[in-house]
Amino acid sequence: MSKATGFHLRSMLREDRDEVTRLVFHSTNRYYESIGREAIFKGDELTPVDMFDVYERIDPGEGIVAVDDQSGRIIGLCFVHPRETHFSLGIMNAHPDHFGRGVARTILGEIINRAQAVNLPVRLVSSCLNLDSYSLYTRAGFVPFATFQDMYVAVPDAGLPHPPPNEIAVRSATLGDVPAMVELERKVAGISRVDDYRYFIRNEDKLWRVSIVESPDGIDGFLVSCGSHALNMIGPGVAVTRDQAAALVYDQLNQHRGRCPVLLAPVSCGELVKQLYAWGARNCEMHVAQSYGPAQVPAGVIMPSFLPETA
Numbered sequence: 194m195s196k197a198t199g200f201h202l203r204s205m206l207r208e209d210r211d212e213v214t215r216l217v218f219h220s221t222n223r224y225y226e227s228i229g230r231e232a233i234f235k236g237d238e239l240t241p242v243d244m245f246d247v248y249e250r251i252d253p254g255e256g257i258v259a260v261d262d263q264s265g266r267i268i269g270l271c272f273v274h275p276r277e278t279h280f281s282l283g284i285m286n287a288h289p290d291h292f293g294r295g296v297a298r299t300i301l302g303e304i305i306n307r308a309q310a311v312n313l314p315v316r317l318v319s320s321c322l323n324l325d326s327y328s329l330y331t332r333a334g335f336v337p338f339a340t341f342q343d344m345y346v347a348v349p350d351a352g353l354p355h356p357p358p359n360e361i362a363v364r365s366a367t368l369g370d371v372p373a374m375v376e377l378e379r380k381v382a383g384i385s386r387v388d389d390y391r392y393f394i395r396n397e398d399k400l401w402r403v404s405i406v407e408s409p410d411g412i413d414g415f416l417v418s419c420g421s422h423a424l425n426m427i428g429p430g431v432a433v434t435r436d437q438a439a440a441l442v443y444d445q446l447n448q449h450r451g452r453c454p455v456l457l458a459p460v461s462c463g464e465l466v467k468q469l470y471a472w473g474a475r476n477c478e479m480h481v482a483q484s485y486g487p488a489q490v491p492a493g494v495i496m497p498s499f500l501p502e503t504a
């Protein structure tokens with residue numbers, strides 16, 4: 194792999210689990226605290242371990258770490274997700290003692306090279322608050338193509354006290370839905386990731402729920418959620434219409450009773466945002482989906498997530 198001053202890149206290994214998890218914890222929390230916000234990861238240093246474990250399951254050997262030549266310690270990392278239509282990446286972290294040393298830029302260059310070698314675009318979701326990462330990506334040639342507001346909803350133990358937003362029926366997904374999910378996401382977002390859908394629906398690690406809206410000849414929407422203690426998040430998902438998206442979000446919120454899941458709501462989808470406010474949602478951050486290479490303008494509602502990272 195490519196060499197840079199004072200550090201080198203190598204593939205992330207299973208035995209890096211704790212060191213990688215500690216770096217995700219300290220690097221991310223240090224950033225949020227530096228801008229006067231609360232630490233994102235509560236608890237101890239191994240709180241974000243679900244990220245490593247999920248990616249070890251779905252993308253074994255694809256992650257990249259930067260290792261300091263002197264100390265032999267990991268000073269940077271990125272999880273990489275090659276898919277049939279694109280590569281996606283995230284989370285990206287540099288060690289706080291090594292910020293500004295070109296660690297992230299070097300890792301990013303390696304990922305772009307891998308994607309270019311197979312002629313695929315690279316996609317990610319980046320925070321609008323975090324100008325360090327926004328700049329990292331746009332300097333490298335990424336272009337934002339969709340904007341989201343991160344909205345969280347405190348769901349009471351008894352579920353939302355509101356009636357369903359409409360009469361659109363929602364049910365749980367089965368493995369038989371996977372071909373229709375592939376077709377739908379290709380139509381709405383121009384991407385697909387068949388193994389991810391199978392992984393969510395199999396749910397061997399008991400983190401995932403997948404909701405479906407049917408259409409007469411397939412499906413018109415699906416929405417995944419993650420119940421991890423490190424990241425309780427609704428997404429990824431797509432829907433043809435805003436009403437279908439609202440029905441899916443309502444169903445998913447009620448599956449996280451007593452918790453406070455966050456959703457990336459497209460800012461362009463005013464009706465969905467309004468509905469989320471009516472359910473008590475608060476904004477906590479803004480994100481943009483960015484692409485290096487072509488990205489389809491969404492032909493419907495797209496709701497990305499950070500675990501697994503999608504755009």
Ligand SMILES: CC(C)(COP(=O)(O)OP(=O)(O)OC[C@H]1O[C@@H](n2cnc3c(N)ncnc32)[C@H](O)[C@@H]1OP(=O)(O)O)[C@@H](O)C(=O)NCCC(=O)NCCS
Pocket residue numbers: 220221224283284285286287288291292293294295296297298299320323324325326328329332
């Ligand atoms: C974001 C982060 C990964 C960057 O890592 P890093 O190794 O310090 O970044 P690099 O040293 O490789 O440099 C980043 C590039 O952005 C540029 N940059 C940073 N701030 C900038 C700004 N305001 N305007 C323009 N360019 C800027 C730097 O100049 C550099 O480009 P260059 O090398 O061409 O000069 C790191 O700050 C980090 O880990 N933050 C905490 C976790 C996080 O927020 N991760 C990203 C979201 S998942």
